[in-house]
Structures are given as C-alpha cells and as structure tokens.
Amino acid sequence: MKKITLLLLALFLAGTAWAASSASFVSGPNEFGSGSGITSSTNLQSDVSAGIVSSGSLTSASFNSLAGMLPILTLSASGDGAAPIISNVKVDGSLIVNGDLVKSSGALTATVTDEPSGINQATSRVVIDGTATAFNALTGTSLYDAATGALTCAFSLGAGTHYLTIEARDISGNSTIVARTVAVDTGELKAANAFINPNPFNPANGPARLAYQLNGDADITLYMFNEINQLVWKRSYLSGVNGGKAGYNEISWDGTTDFNETAGNGAYFLRIVSGGRVIGKIKIAVLK
Amino acid sequence: MKLLNICLFFAVGGLLLSSSAHAVALDPTRLGMGARMIALGRTAAADPGNINSLFVNPANAAYLTEFGATSMFASLAEDINYTMLGAAKPLPQGTLGVAYLGASSPGFLQTTYEAGRVIGTGNAFDYSSSVINFAWGKELREKLALGVALKLFNKGFSGVAGGTGSGYDLDLGLLWRPRPQLAAGLAVKNILPDNINWGTNTKEDLPSAFKAGLNFQARDNLLIAADLDVGGGDPFTLHGGVEWLPKPWLAVRGGIDQLAASATASNTNLTAGLGFLFKGFSFDYAYYNDAVLSANTAHYFSFSYLLPGKIKPAEVVAPAPVPASPSQVIPLPAQTILPLPKAPVVKKKPAPKKPAAKPLPPRAKKSR
Numbered sequence: 001m002k003k004i005t006l007l008l009l010a011l012f013l014a015g016t017a018w019a020a021s022s023a024s025f026v027s028g029p030n031e032f033g034s035g036s037g038i039t040s041s042t043n044l045q046s047d048v049s050a051g052i053v054s055s056g057s058l059t060s061a062s063f064n065s066l067a068g069m070l071p072i073l074t075l076s077a078s079g080d081g082a083a084p085i086i087s088n089v090k091v092d093g094s095l096i097v098n099g100d101l102v103k104s105s106g107a108l109t110a111t112v113t114d115e116p117s118g119i120n121q122a123t124s125r126v127v128i129d130g131t132a133t134a135f136n137a138l139t140g141t142s143l144y145d146a147a148t149g150a151l152t153c154a155f156s157l158g159a160g161t162h163y164l165t166i167e168a169r170d171i172s173g174n175s176t177i178v179a180r181t182v183a184v185d186t187g188e189l190k191a192a193n194a195f196i197n198p199n200p201f202n203p204a205n206g207p208a209r210l211a212y213q214l215n216g217d218a219d220i221t222l223y224m225f226n227e228i229n230q231l232v233w234k235r236s237y238l239s240g241v242n243g244g245k246a247g248y249n250e251i252s253w254d255g256t257t258d259f260n261e262t263a264g265n266g267a268y269f270l271r272i273v274s275g276g277r278v279i280g281k282i283k284i285a286v287l288k
Numbered sequence: 289m290k291l292l293n294i295c296l297f298f299a300v301g302g303l304l305l306s307s308s309a310h311a312v313a314l315d316p317t318r319l320g321m322g323a324r325m326i327a328l329g330r331t332a333a334a335d336p337g338n339i340n341s342l343f344v345n346p347a348n349a350a351y352l353t354e355f356g357a358t359s360m361f362a363s364l365a366e367d368i369n370y371t372m373l374g375a376a377k378p379l380p381q382g383t384l385g386v387a388y389l390g391a392s393s394p395g396f397l398q399t400t401y402e403a404g405r406v407i408g409t410g411n412a413f414d415y416s417s418s419v420i421n422f423a424w425g426k427e428l429r430e431k432l433a434l435g436v437a438l439k440l441f442n443k444g445f446s447g448v449a450g451g452t453g454s455g456y457d458l459d460l461g462l463l464w465r466p467r468p469q470l471a472a473g474l475a476v477k478n479i480l481p482d483n484i485n486w487g488t489n490t491k492e493d494l495p496s497a498f499k500a501g502l503n504f505q506a507r508d509n510l511l512i513a514a515d516l517d518v519g520g521g522d523p524f525t526l527h528g529g530v531e532w533l534p535k536p537w538l539a540v541r542g543g544i545d546q547l548a549a550s551a552t553a554s555n556t557n558l559t560a561g562l563g564f565l566f567k568g569f570s571f572d573y574a575y576y577n578d579a580v581l582s583a584n585t586a587h588y589f590s591f592s593y594l595l596p597g598k599i600k601p602a603e604v605v606a607p608a609p610v611p612a613s614p615s616q617v618i619p620l621p622a623q624t625i626l627p628l629p630k631a632p633v634v635k636k637k638p639a640p641k642k643p644a645a646k647p648l649p650p651r652a653k654k655s656r
Contacts, residue, residue: 097405099405193408197399199399200448200451227368259521260521265484273581276582278581287488
C-alpha cells in the first residue's frame with residue numbers, strides 16, 4: 001500500500017512538473033520549442049498561442065542561458081543527443097534581448113551549429129513576425145553558411161513590436177529555438193529606457209553604467225550637469241558605434257568629472273543630446 | 289588714509305587666499321541670489337546695499353539702511369526647482385540678513401542590471417538641498433565694510449540609507465568704497481575644511497573660492513559691474529553686467545557669465561533681465577542663455593520689497609550715489625523730502641540776482 005502511495009505521489013509530482021514546464025514556454029511568444037516535427041503554419045505566434053509547440057520523439061528537455069540572455073529551449077531526440085546551438089543572436093552587430101529597439105532595416109545574425117549531425121537547412125528557419133524562411137531558402141544578403149554556422153537574415157520592419165525567431169534543427173531532429181521581441185520606432189530620434197546603474201552611485205565601488213536605447217543611429221553627445229547647471233562631464237559618440245547606435249547603448253562612467261576630481265555627493269543631470277536637441281535624460285545620484 | 293584702506297583690503301584678502309582648500313562638494317549659493325544678480329552676469333561682489341547681494345558678499349549688507357525682503361524662483365531644465373527667500377534689517381551693531389535657498393528634484397530612478405541590460409525597478413527617490421545663510425555686515429571704518437556669513441547646509445536623498453548630509457561653512461567679505469560711485473568687493477567663500485558630514489560617514493569639503501568685483505555708477509541711470517571668480521580647482525571666470533534705468537520704475541539689464549566647464553575651460557553665457565518697481569515692491573526677471581546647451585536656458589524671477597529709504601552714502605559730505613536699481617532704493621513721490629545724510633550743511637550766500645534786462649533809457653542829449 002505504501003509503495004502504491006509513493007508511486008502515485010511520484011507520478012503526480014512528475015505530471016505537475018511537466019505541466020509547469022509546458023506552461024512556461026507557451027506563456028509567451030518568446031520561449032517555445034518543438035520536437036523533431038516542424039509546424040506547417042507560417043504564423044508562429046498563432047502556433048504558440050494555439051499550444052502547438054511540441055511533437056515527435058522527445059527524450060529530454062532543458063533550458064539553457066546563453067550569454068545572459070533569455071532561456072533557450074532545446075529538445076533532443078534519441079540517438080544524437082545534442083541539440084543545435086544558437087549563439088550571438090544580434091541585430092546589426094549588437095546582442096539583443098527582449099524589448100530592445102532596432103532600426104527598421106537591419107540584419108538578424110547568429111551562429112547556429114550542431115554536432116555531430118549538422119544543421120538541417122531545409123527544416124531550420126528564420127521566422128520574422130510569423131513569416132518563416134528556411135535556411136536553404138535565404139537569398140541575397142541573407143544566408144546561412146554551414147561551414148561557419150553564420151546566419152544572416154536581413155529584414156525590413158515597420159513601426160511597432162516585432163518577433164524574431166530562429167528555429168534550428170539538426171539532421172537527427174533535435175531542435176533549438178531562440179526568440180526575441182524587438183520594437184521599431186520610426187518617430188523622431190529619442191533615447192528610451194535611459195538609466196544609470198547603480199543609482200545611487202558610489203564611485204568607490206567601481207564604474208557606473210549609463211544606458212539608453214536609441215531608435216536610430218545618430219551622433220550623440222552626453223552632457224552631465226551639476227545641480228546649478230554647471231557642465232561637469234561631456235562625451236561625444238559617433239553615429240553607429242556604442243553611444244550612438246540604434247538599440248542598446250551602454251557607457252561606463254567612473255565618477256570622475258572633467259575637473260579631474262571624483263564627483264561630490266549630490267544630484268547630477270545627464271542630457272543625451274543629438275543635433276542640439278535633448279532626446280533623453282538621466283538623473284544621477286552620487287553617494288559615497 | 290586711502291593707502292591704509294587699500295593695504296588693509298588686500299592684506300585681509302591675501303590672508304584669506306592662503307586658506308584655500310581643494311574640495312568637491314557643491315555650494316548651491318553659487319547659482320546666484322536673486323534675478324537681478326543673475327541678469328547682471330552673476331555679479332554681486334561689490335553691490336553695496338542690495339538686498340540680494342549681501343548673501344554673496346556679506347559686506348554689502350553694511351550699506352543697507354532699511355528693512356528689506358526678497359525672493360527668487362527658478363526651474364533649471366525642468367529637472368531641479370529653486371526657491372530663495374531672504375530678509376535683512378539694519379541694526380545698531382550692523383545689518384543682519386537671513387536667506388534660505390532650497391532646491392528639490394524628484395524622480396531618481398532605481399535600477400538593476402539583468403541579462404546584459406540596465407533596467408528600472410519601478411522605484412524612485414527624490415533629492416533636496418537647502419542652505420540657510422546668516423549674513424552680517426558693518427562699516428568697519430570709513431569707506432571700508434566687513435561682512436561675515438554663516439551658511440548651514442542640508443542635502444539628501446529621500447529613502448536612501450545614509451543619504452543625508454549636513455554641515456556649515458563661513459564666508460568673509462570686504463567692501464571698499466573709495467568714491468561714492470565706485471565700490472570694490474572681495475568675498476572669500478567657504479573657508480572651513482571638511483564641513484559636510486554624510487550619513488555614510490563620508491566627509492566632504494566645500495571648495496574655498498574667491499569672488500572679487502567692481503561696481504561703477506557711470507551715470508545717474510547707468511551701472512557697470514564686473515566680478516572675477518577664482519578658486520575651487522576651477523579656472524578663473526569673469527562676469528560682467530550693465531544696468532540701465534530708462535525710467536525710474538524700469539531697469540534693463542544685460543551681462544555675461546563665465547562658467548567653468550572643466551579644469552581648463554570655461555563657457556561664456558549671456559544674461560539679460562528686466563526690473564520693475566511699484567510702491568516699494570520690485571519684480572525682477574532674468575534670462576540665462578546657456579552656451580553649452582540651449583535646453584538649459586533658464587528663467588529666474590524675484591519679488592522684493594524694501595521699506596522706503598536709501599542707500600547709505602560712503603561719505604556724509606559726498607553726494608549720495610544714484611540708486612542702481614529699483615531693488616536698491618525706492619523712489620518717492622516727487623514732493624517727498626528724502627532724509628538727507630547728517631552732514632554739515634554749508635550755507636552759501638545766494639548768488640546775486642542779475643538785474644532783469646531793462647530797456648535802456650533814452651540817451652540824454654548833451655547840452656552844448
């Protein structure tokens with residue numbers, strides 16, 4: 001009787017765990033996976049919301065974290081136990097995470113490899129807003145290089161939220177899916193999500209990160225003023241490089257002002273300026 | 289006597305210069321006290337009797353002869369709001385003034401770093417800063433006035449552990465009036481070291497700095513002022529301003545204000561302003577054009593009140609200087625008799641009147 005009870009309890013816990021796992025990757029459009037099969041629909045978001053996410057001979061499932069990004073679901077088939085690896089998911093050369101701003105025209109790149117089977121280019125695909133293109137159907141500047149694993153897919157997007165997905169499958173049917181939600185803002189240039197970390201900032205504990213997202217490439221100048229509007233720090237960045245590129249920009253500040261001294265405790269005001277126009281602000285607290 | 293005054297002036301100044309300390313904390317009173325001062329390019333080192341200037345150089349207080357009250361309001365780039373309130377009253381022991389300068393800035397966002405991104409936590413805190421300035425000034429000897437100011441500082445971030453700091457510091461000032469139309473001032477700011485204590489057990493210095501200035505009443509309705517700021521690790525900066533009174537109730541002002549932007553460079557900003565006077569009340573407006581960033585252009589407003597009176601002249605026998613601005617003196621109705629300085633009145637004999645021209649009498653005919 002006790003053994004039967006334990007067996008039932010074990011089955012219950014296993015079922016609960018599986019239900020929780022399934023719920024986690026169908027809860028949003030960004031994390032999902034499928035087995036050896038591939039959906040026939042080209043609208044992946046509909047597939048996900050409909051719960052069409054797994055099929056085939058599933059033998060193991062695991063979440064990985066790549067470069068500190070969001071979880072990537074890998075499903076491995078029996079035989080070749082290793083799922084494809086998708087790494088360095090970037091837009092225009094910059095690593096992206098969910099919520100990042102990107103330019104309306106750009107290129108999604110990644111490194112997609114698999115050992116030992118190799119990538120199945122006919123079933124692996126790039127899905128942009130539900131429109132899927134198999135790796136072997138990429139043309140022009142979009143291509144997949146099986147030798148290096150380099151994947152490039154050019155895109156042109158309108159304003160709004162967009163879903164970028166890379167589904168990689170190997171010959172054995174193992175699959176890995178990476179999805180990102182990005183946004184395109186075709187309005188006037190702005191610096192969104194402008195923050196400093198940490199805040200308050202103690203220069204004695206190491207440099208702070210000044211971060212902001214641009215909706216387009218632009219020459220940028222950062223001005224930092226003290227509480228009487230006196231300029232204390234200034235840096236300029238060219239369009240297209242960190243500090244002036246579309247998407248996420250992160251600048252390091254060690255707390256030293258242009259007066260060659262550590263900033264005193266108090267309030268500082270960073271203005272992100274392009275073309276003489278303030279496109280973003282950060283309020284900085286220095287507290288040593 | 290003049291030589292003695294000059295020697296005393298520069299000896300004290302030189303002595304104070306040697307007490308310079310290098311520090312990093314900010315004295316918010318550098319913003320300026322009153323719209324008039326800002327419109328004049330932040331010149332106030334030598335401005336005898338002005339209700340606002342005595343909080344920049346306390347020696348200016350020595351020449352205020354009546355009770356006055358003042359204020360200032362400004363918002364800098366919509367990030368930080370300033371309020372200043374002040375009052376001063378002459379006493380037998382000298383003129384005593386007190387001013388409050390407060391700043392507040394809400395919305396400092398707390399953040400975290402996750403997955404390669406800085407993201408907001410949704411929490412925020414506020415910053416506030418205040419200075420209470422007690423200024424005293426008295427004419428030390430003929431033509432030379434001394435002033436002292438005690439400043440109490442309080443700064444802090446709300447809700448941040450150890451995020452408040454407080455302390456005090458002293459300003460000293462001299463004012464020399466070699467002529468009624470000319471004044472020279474020297475203020476030494478923040479002469480005490482290590483005077484701001486934070487809840488994090490950090491001590492900070494307010495940088496000692498020197499503000500020297502000249503004030504010249506070029507004409508009855510024209511004032512020229514210039515200041516030089518030195519110290520605090522900054523390059524020296526120049527300030528200049530002109531005030532013109534086309535009407536007794538109207539002042540038009542303009543100036544230039546240099547502001548250090550690094551250890552070796554400064555920016556030159558333009559200022560302008562207007563002053564209006566009505567029955568003892570004055571309204572002053574200052575426009576500050578920031579050369580670095582046009583978005584930093586700021587507007588300052590001041591309301592002041594002075595009891596009817598006049599600026600104490602430098603010498604009783606000399607004619608009183610013409611008031612420099614509506615905030616310095618209240619013009620009285622034309623029929624009002626101003627209280628003249630207690631000076632010996634030399635009565636002069638009235639000049640003999642010239643006889644009115646009369647037609648010459650007809651020339652008498654000479655009898656032959």
